[in-house]
Amino acid sequence: MxxxxxxxxxxxxxxxxxxxxxxxxxxxxxxxxxxxxxxxxxxxxxxxxxxxxxxxxxxxxxxxxxxxxxxxxxxxxxxxxxxxxxxxxxxxxxxxxxxxxxxxxxxxxxxxxxxxxxxxxxxxxxxxxGDQYIPMESLRDGVWVTEKEIGDKIGIQTGDKIIAIDGNKIKKFNSVFIELINGNTITIERNGQQIEKEIPVDFISTLLEDEEKVRFLSFRMPFVVNKVTKGSHNEGAGFKESDEFLTINGSEAIYRDQVADILEDNKGKDISITVKREDGTTADFIAKVNDEGKLGIEIGGLTMEDFEERGYFQIKTQKYSFMEAIPAGIDQGVTTLSSYVKQLKKIFNPETGAYKGVGxxxxxxxxxxxxxxxxxxxxxxxxxxxxxxxxxxxxxxxxxxxxxxxxxxxxxxxxxxxxxxxxxxxxxxxxxxxxxxxxxxxxxxxxxxxx
Structure with missing residues (x-):
């Protein structure tokens, strides 16, 4: 269909x-x-x-x-x-x-x-x-800003830990987007220090300029080998399925954002890589970065449970009995109504540009x-x-x-x-x-x- x-x-x-x-x-x-x-x-x-x-x-x-x-x-x-x-x-x-x-x-x-x-x-x-979510405080190394331009607009960098919006603690990772849209201030932790920033009044307008970039934040994803592309220039370099990157040229390279930056700086060069194998051992080998900044491998293949097992974040599952579900449902209804009222206030403020999103x-x-x-x-x-x-x-x-x-x-x-x-x-x-x-x-x- x-x-x-x-x-x-x-x-x-x-x-x-x-x-x-x-x-x-x-x-x-x-x-x-x-x-x-x-x-x-x-x-x-x-x-x-x-x-x-x-x-x-x-x-x-x-x-x-x-x-x-x-x-x-x-x-x-x-x-x-x-x-x-x-x-x-x-x-x-x-x-x-x-x-x-x-x-x-x-x-x-x-x-x-x-x-x-x-x-x-x-x-x-x-x-x-029930309710399954990633607790915000469980993100081991903060968030990944996948759209740097939008991150710069609001003042969030990759690695920051989002603590609160408008003074209210953010408990669930998946709630951060709607809270940012509704909020006026954001509290983040960067390098061990808490920083409070004003959310630009026209932040919603920035998001609406390209709605495909609305979800500009993600949890940081480790750089894990899924498989080596057939015919790749690194086919015999030593990569194995489920290899988890640790360092490149001696620098920490655990996450995709870290690896991407290092590869960009080493186009056409050989690099030394340290990975952690599926059995927990480590391995070192040399690989070549092509002129496009690629290694010729496919990455990914991990499930959410794999991320949790490897300690990158926790997944919390809340189950409710029927009697427990009643106050949970009422709370969800009140929260949703409150959130919508906040959004409507922003729509009626021309400075936010939120009216562009009215559909x-x-x-x-x-x-x-x-x-x-x-x-x-x-x-x-x-x-x-x-x-x-x-x-x-x-x-x-x-x-x-x-x-x-x-x-x-x-x-x-x-x-x-x-x-x-x-x-x-x-x-x-x-x-x-x-x-x-x-x-x-x-x-x-x-x-x-x-x-």
Whole structure:
């Protein structure tokens, strides 16, 4: 199956699940408070529906335009802009006839379901998969800056140990990237001394210039022989599979970054090499560096367990019982929401350049892997659910947060905004959302055409 097709299927499966559950979050309390729901739709039914069926007083259907979904609640000014019905006298079953606290619960139902869903997914993942990671403090000789230009921008060098970001200790290596994006200061240890550096305000913009270089940090990888290339100029030099480099010309050359620099300085020359063999013994021999700075060997072949066994770092596996998975899932949900809020703040600051990374449907679809992986699918779905929850609660008319804002105003002041005002606010919010939609998907198009 095509990788693009796999991504597309995952995208629509995830989106459909999130939309239906979000709308159920409005539908269920509306029914509890005896409010009539006229429509319950997955996707928008502009002009026509792919499917529809009336059950009781509600029409359930699937629209053709996959930009979201909706429930049409009687007596409520929403995206349908059914102003004619609002001119009539309020009916007991209409949204506008219900007490403000009931209307508030109905409007908060969608985002509540989205957040709770994400937490449930995280609980399930913690229980099913546990958590496997490399503790940052276990990296024996610090990090490897694979993209020097980006490292120089933020002030990190190969061999540095990353201690904290914004004063918060970094526990997991795989969390450092998102923390750097969200952070303002970084604390590193270099040559035994701790140094605190400011993260440039436009650091995100630097990363977005070439998204293939976003993961500019790695754990330092030892230079280990996988095999000698057939016909190589060093075929008889003495290399053996699993040889682990120790020195070149008497200088330490354990890691790939060290070896690369030495080979670059010795193009076309013979070099003396000391390696550690698989049986623990050492061997010395002479090899030639060609004019391109290569030895004519393939490197690698080690598993993560091999790295751990040789002492380069530790791999920690955290397993959870069902009861332990509950607080772990809640913590993951809160952490993810907090991280997203930090990112959103940077997007709204033009100096960061983070707005360049705003994406539409293509960007969301690209979050899914191109092979079917349930763990990745559920993790991505939980993240999107958190994003939908937060975006929907923003105080923008036409979003749930806009309705909540006006309801809170009514509850505090005792005065309900007029229907005409709500109509105009809905229209303004609608055009704002269309503008955001065009901007986000325009960014996707620009990246596809020019990057």
């Amino acid at each position: 095509s990788p693009i097709l796999i991504k597309t299927i995952q995208f629509f499966l995830s989106l459909s699940l999130l939309i239906v559950l979000h709308e159920l979050g409005h539908f269920i309390p509306a029914k509890i408070f005896k409010t009539r729901v006229e429509k319950f739709y997955l996707f928008f039914d502009v002009k026509f529906s792919l499917f529809k069926k009336k059950i009781g007083e509600t029409v359930y259907g699937i629209g053709w335009l996959p930009l979201g979904g909706y429930v049409k609640i009687s007596g409520m000014i929403d995206e349908s802009m059914d102003t004619e019905a609002m001119k009539e006298e309020p009916k007991p079953w209409e949204f506008r006839s219900k007490p403000a606290w009931q209307r508030l619960i109905i409007m908060l139902g969608g985002v509540t379901v989205n957040f709770v869903l994400a937490v449930i997914i995280y609980i399930g993942m913690a229980y099913s998969y 539409g449907f293509a960007a969301i679809g690209s979050m899914f892997p191109d092979t079917w992986d349930w763990s990745a699918f559920w993790s991505t779905t939980a993240l999107i659910s958190i994003i939908l929850a937060f975006m929907n609660i923003l105080p923008i008319p036409a979003l749930d947060g806009g309705h909540v804002m006006f309801l809170l105003y009514e509850m505090v002041t005792g005065r309900k905004p007029s229907d005409k005002f709500l109509e105009y606010a809905q229209m303004v919010g609608f055009f704002l959302l269309i503008g955001l939609l065009l901007f986000a998907n325009g960014n996707d198009l620009y990246k596809w055409l020019f990057k």
